[in-house]
Amino acid sequence: MKNIYSTLLIFLVSIAAFGQRSEIRKADKLFAQRAYIDAASTYEGVSEKNQEVLQNLGDAYFYTNQMQNAAGVYSTLFERHEEIAPEYEFRYAHSLRATNKNDEADKYFASYYDKDVDMKEFEESIVDSSNLYIYEPKMLAADNAASSDFGISYFGENKIAFASTRNTARPIYPWNKKPALDLYTGEISEEGEISNVVLFSDAINTDEHESSAVFSEDGTVMYFDRTNEKRFKTEEGLRVANIRIYKAELIDDQWTNIEALPFTSEEFSTEHPALSPDGSTLYFASDMPGGQGGFDLYKVSVNDDGTYGTPENLGPGINTEHREQFPFISEDNVLYFASDGHIGFGNLDVYKSEGDFTEAENLGSSINSAYDDFAFIINEGEKKGYLTSNRGGNDNLYSFTRTKYVKKTRQIDIPHENRIYFEFDKSEVTPEYQEVLDKVVDILKDSKATNIRIASHADARGSDEYNLKLSQRRADSTKEYLVNNGIASENITTKGYGESQPVNDCTEAKGCSEEEYAKNRRSVITFTTMEVVEE
Structure with a gap:
């Protein structure tokens, strides 16, 4: 009886495998004929998608302008496989760009072009x-x-x-x-x-x-x-x-x-x-x-x-x-x-x-x-x-x-009184400075600001590496507050500078008062406006 069940299982698995190969051959033929919509539908019916199936399925969606689907398939392709031809990086990056995933797109474009690519800088x-x-x-x-x-x-x-x-x-x-x-x-x-x-x-x-x-x-x-x-x-x-x-x-x-x-x-x-x-x-x-x-x-x-x-x-x-x-x-x-x-x-x-x-x-x-x-x-x-x-x-x-x-x-600095400061070893925006950021939001909206830059800093206490990460968290929390209050995320770039840009002489971990150290725990916001005239 055990042998009968084993034989039956092998038989069923063989049928399923044959069905898979048949569907893939059908889809491959459609893909070669550039019948991309039908090819995509057929590839989707393949339960165990190998690398070639994922590549062709992603391309079928890409060539028919179904970028959300293309990005999803290419994502699976890159998660599962390592030896992938560069042209798939190129198309994946474009599909990510189309779905507003610009940071991920920059990463794959940078790999493809072998140089830094930054959409915001561009x-x-x-x-x-x-x-x-x-x-x-x-x-x-x-x-x-x-x-x-x-x-x-x-x-x-x-x-x-x-x-x-x-x-x-x-x-x-x-x-x-x-x-x-x-x-x-x-x-x-x-x-x-x-x-x-x-x-x-x-x-x-x-x-x-x-x-x-x-x-x-x-x-x-x-x-x-x-x-x-x-x-x-x-x-x-x-x-x-x-x-x-x-x-x-x-x-x-x-x-x-x-x-x-x-x-x-x-x-x-x-x-x-x-x-x-x-x-x-x-x-x-x-x-x-x-x-x-x-x-x-x-x-x-x-x-x-x-x-x-x-x-x-x-x-x-x-x-x-x-x-x-x-x-x-x-x-x-x-x-x-x-x-x-x-x-x-x-x-x-x-x-x-x-x-x-x-x-x-x-x-x-x-x-x-x-x-x-x-x-x-x-x-x-x-x-x-x-x-x-x-x-x-x-x-x-x-x-x-x-x-x-x-x-x-024109590049404009937010007035000094509207800068925000942080507690020691913290990155959260305190209620006191939330009120300041509310004023900043009004300034940004009134001026129709573009290219908003947040530069955040730390005092000299702590290692260089730790302070760099701490200042980036401060920049990110500042951005989060602005976005939550109606400023478009895509208009904002952030960078943490650690302790590298103090506003005073407090460059060592000891020797300054708490008030002096506090002046370096800050976020500085600048932005650009465009002055336009009729052509």
């Missing part, structure tokens, strides 16, 4: 910039809230073009289970609202993806993206549909002479065309061989005879080993583009570069979110523009105004 560096503009984005109303819309471009007087998944007659794209992208045109009002939305003709739109249209100044030439119908087999044996840039000409109100540009290929992608103001240069993104990695930005001459020069990589000042995409050249010859390879606020951020394109400058948190922000265009003269963001879940179109310019910053 944001402060942008606030301190003399070139910072303040943007005020507003999501445009969509006819179909469930659709993904992106990539607005200017198309003549008061008209725009954009791509959308709203055409339900198109085949469903397995990646996100939405219809294939089509190109649309519409009229744009002074308030930034889109009306009279119309599909481009079937000469432009097909059952493949079409997107990212850009037009010559006279509106007779269009460049746009189209996904290849033919799949290309990679070195890993995967079949992928790459993207090519096409050109079309408007003749007798019909788009015709549609052909792929000669430097495009079925073996790599070229996408997101953008024309210089004079039409002589075409900028685009590509993962063609020889780049920095991922997608790089390139430029190519558009010759008068209709031919093209040789594509030139914009170089390491712009391009990273990750994604640089969606270029736009304004009438002031400023290059705007999206990147997830430069340090930023999360996933794709919008950057700009001027002159010889040796440096990329983040546009700041007024336009960039912790999610993907891209396809930025602007009329510099009118100080208005558009971008796309998936900060709300789907890709959505946003209009924005650029209304203010940061002239300078």
Whole structure:
């Protein structure tokens, strides 16, 4: 009887193991086909998730903008396993950033880039910039809230073009289970609202993806993206549909002479065309061989005879080993583009570069979110523009105004009488100094303070190491009180300095009165305000 039970148990375990392997094979196939939503659902059904399952499940969530789920899966991956490829650190850090876990994100970004990364310091560096503009984005109303819309471009007087998944007659794209992208045109009002939305003709739109249209100044030439119908087999044996840039000409109100540009290929992608103001240069993104990695930005001459020069990589000042995409050249010859390879606020951020394109400058948190922000265009003269963001879940179109310019910053010390002091060997804020901090809260709120810094200190009694930790606890308790009374946590940084910065000569453990030692047991609060003027 015992042997019968043992045999039955082995049989049941074998069935379960076979079922597990079958589910994993099914999920792996979906993942390889980039059917990420179905792949994630299937991987979730695997009860014993090995390292590869966790990696693919995290990626499936990441690539479909389910950042909360991605962060949870990547967390399990890093808790259970040690030998993990660096790209998972990169994606985990971005998913942490998207879920507002910036300290953890900084840790994984620092490991990935092999250098210190501090989100607060990064944001402060942008606030301190003399070139910072303040943007005020507003999501445009969509006819179909469930659709993904992106990539607005200017198309003549008061008209725009954009791509959308709203055409339900198109085949469903397995990646996100939405219809294939089509190109649309519409009229744009002074308030930034889109009306009279119309599909481009079937000469432009097909059952493949079409997107990212850009037009010559006279509106007779269009460049746009189209996904290849033919799949290309990679070195890993995967079949992928790459993207090519096409050109079309408007003749007798019909788009015709549609052909792929000669430097495009079925073996790599070229996408997101953008024309210089004079039409002589075409900028685009590509993962063609020889780049920095991922997608790089390139430029190519558009010759008068209709031919093209040789594509030139914009170089390491712009391009990273990750994604640089969606270029736009304004009438002031400023290059705007999206990147997830430069340090930023999360996933794709919008950057700009001027002159010889040796440096990329983040546009700041007024336009960039912790999610993907891209396809930025602007009329510099009118100080208005558009971008796309998936900060709300789907890709959505946003209009924005650029209304203010940061002239300078002012650092302000809280008045001496509003500083707080601590009892010996204690870090709690006493009732006496809670009243002081209440006044500080009023000052911070009235001044709309940003970048609040709390520096805390200890007297000379105790070891250096102990006093350093004690002063940090004092800084943290000061911050906790401010946060509990309505000051945003993300605006506050803390640092304990131990006994290294006394305000008097009491630098030894003996020789001073209690009153003199007490002066060094303090928290000092400074903050920055931005003085803004109309542009």
